[in-house]
Amino acid sequence: DQQVKQNSPSLSVQEGRISILNCDYTNSMFDYFLWYKKYPAEGPTFLISISSIKDKNEDGRFTVFLNKSAKHLSLHIVPSQPGDSAVYFCAASMNRDDKIIFGKGTRLHILP
Amino acid sequence: SAVISQKPSRDICQRGTSLTIQCQVDSQVTMMFWYRQQPGQSLTLIATANQGSEATYESGFVIDKFPISRPNLTFSTLTVSNMSPEDSSIYLCSVENWQAYRPEAFFGQGTRLTVV
Numbered sequence: 001d002q003q004v005k006q007n008s009p010s011l012s013v014q015e016g017r018i019s020i021l022n023c024d025y026t027n028s029m030f031d032y033f034l035w036y037k038k039y040p041a042e043g044p045t046f047l048i049s050i051s052s053i054k055d056k057n058e059d060g061r062f063t064v065f066l067n068k069s070a071k072h073l074s075l076h077i078v079p080s081q082p083g084d085s086a087v088y089f090c091a092a093s094m095n096r097d098d099k100i101i102f103g104k105g106t107r108l109h110i111l112p
Numbered sequence: 113s114a115v116i117s118q119k120p121s122r123d124i125c126q127r128g129t130s131l132t133i134q135c136q137v138d139s140q141v142t143m144m145f146w147y148r149q150q151p152g153q154s155l156t157l158i159a160t161a162n163q164g165s166e167a168t169y170e171s172g173f174v175i176d177k178f179p180i181s182r183p184n185l186t187f188s189t190l191t192v193s194n195m196s197p198e199d200s201s202i203y204l205c206s207v208e209n210w211q212a213y214r215p216e217a218f219f220g221q222g223t224r225l226t227v228v
Contacts, residue, residue, distance in 0.1 A: 002154070009152070032214050043116070043204055043219030044155070051214060089155060093215045099145070100208065100217050102155035 003027045004092050006103035014111050019077040021106050023090030026071065030092040034100065035064060035075050038087045047088070048075070077108075085110045114139055118205050118220030125195055125227050132191045133223045135205030140185035145206040145217075146178070155204065161188045195227045 005024045013019040023033075031052045036044035050057040050064045050073065057064050063076045077084055090103040115138040125131050135144060146158040158178055159169045167180040181189045192199050205220040 004154070034215070034217075036217070041121070041221065041224075043118075043206075043221045044217070046216050046218070049214050049216070091155075091217075099157055099160070100215060101157075102147075104152065104154045 002103075003030075004090055004101050004103040006088075006090050006106050008106050009104070010107040010109065012109040012111055013080050015082060016079045019075075019080045019084065019108055019110070021075040021077075021088050021090075021108065023073050023075075023103055024071060025073075025092055027092070027094070028068075028071065029094050031095055032093045033064070033066060033073050034091040034093070035062075036089040036091060036102075038089065038105070044089055080110050082110050082112065084108060114141065114207050114209065114218040116205055116207065116218055116220040118223060120223055121221060122224040123226070125225065127196050127227055129195055130191055130193045131195065131225060132189050133203055133205070135188045135190070135220055137186045137207055141207045141209075142185070143208065144182065144188045145208065146180065146188070146190045147204040147206060147219075149202045149204065149222075151201075158190070158203075192225065195225075197227045200225055200227045 034049040035047040037047045038044040048062045050066050066073045087105045087107050089105045091100045093100045117136040144161045147155045149155050157170050158173045159167045161167045161180045161182040163182045179191045203223045206217050208217050
């Protein structure tokens with residue numbers, strides 16, 4: 001049973017446009033949501049997070065939106081750059097003593 | 113943040129053999145985590161390695177298949193035993209910190225294992 005779902009395995013976006021990566025979750029007890037970015041042959045690196053008490057968190061070109069009623073979050077990258085081409089993992093955690101649960105990832109291709 | 117060194121970065125192994133993956137962290141951490149990422153699948157937690165006690169395994173993973181050592185607060189090993197082609201995967205070591213009251217995970221670069 002997947003608690004964190006990324007239903008789009010891949011996404012292609014033109015350079016300079018907005019990239020929107022989506023994530024759904026099933027457990028309403030999740031308190032924190034995180035996005036990780038992974039390049040080939042490297043481990044995932046933390047990108048941005050949001051607490052369940054917020055609906056938006058922004059960090060430079062990256063913004064994460066949380067819709068708790070829909071159990072949905074999205075990562076917006078604007079403007080998209082070639083270096084953004086990577087696999088993006090959505091993840092969620094309940095509290096300090098709980099593990100982080102990851103989605104399957106979405107491969108983002110930024111087209112020139 | 114934490115810097116994690118994981119080795120080997122990749123290996124090709126014969127079925128029936130075992131491979132031990134090492135993970136070294138640049139700071140002392142209570143818990144270290146071992147993940148597996150099979151092609152097209154999620155990052156799946158295998159087990160949590162605690163220093164001074166036995167590892168805690170997630171459903172579907174057993175100690176006989178994935179023995180783990182945690183001799184001190186900066187080092188852990190994961191062994192993939194009696195390998196079969198289904199064990200071909202990327203194995204990742206991770207630690208978690210709470211930064212400003214939110215969790216953040218740091219990963220090694222991963223070990224790409226191919227079993228032939």
